[in-house]
Amino acid sequence: MQEDVWNEGDLDAIDELLAEDFVQHSPWEASELHGRGEFKRQVEEFHSAFPDLEGTVDEVIADGDRVANRFTMRATHEGEFMGVEPTGETVELQGTIFARVEDGKIAERWVVDDVYGFLKQLGKISEG
Numbered sequence: 001m002q003e004d005v006w007n008e009g010d011l012d013a014i015d016e017l018l019a020e021d022f023v024q025h026s027p028w029e030a031s032e033l034h035g036r037g038e039f040k041r042q043v044e045e046f047h048s049a050f051p052d053l054e055g056t057v058d059e060v061i062a063d064g065d066r067v068a069n070r071f072t073m074r075a076t077h078e079g080e081f082m083g084v085e086p087t088g089e090t091v092e093l094q095g096t097i098f099a100r101v102e103d104g105k106i107a108e109r110w111v112v113d114d115v116y117g118f119l120k121q122l123g124k125i126s127e128g
Contacts (some may be wrong), residue, residue, distance in 0.1 A: 024109045025111065027112075028115070053075040058071055074093075092118075
C-alpha cells in the first residue's frame with residue numbers, strides 16, 4: 001500500500017487493498033475512519049498538502065492475519081494542512097501500523113504515528 005497509495009497517490013488501488021467495511025483507528029481522526037471513501041479522502045488531504053510525499057517501509061512483521069510495519073514518510077509542506085499554511089519545509093513522519101487482514105484485504109488498521117513531532121515540524125505546536 002505504501003508505494004501505490006501513499007507514494008503515487010493511486011486511489012483506485014485502495015479498492016483492491018482494503019475491505020469494503022474497512023475501519024482505521026488513528027490519531028488523525030477524532031474517533032475512527034470508516035470505509036474506503038473516508039480513507040481516500042485522507043490520502044487526498046495529505047497529497048494536497050504534501051504533493052511530493054514519499055514513504056518507506058522500514059520493517060514488516062506478519063503473523064497469521066496480523067501484519068505490523070514501521071514506516072517513515074518525508075514530504076515538503078506545500079499546501080494548507082490542519083490550519084497551517086504551507087511552510088515550504090521538508091517534514092518527516094514516523095509511525096507504526098498494525099493491520100488485520102480478512103479474505104486477502106486489510107479489514108482494520110491501528111495507526112500509531114508521531115503526530116506531536118509532525119505537528120511540531122509544521123509549527124502548529126511550539127516549544128515550551
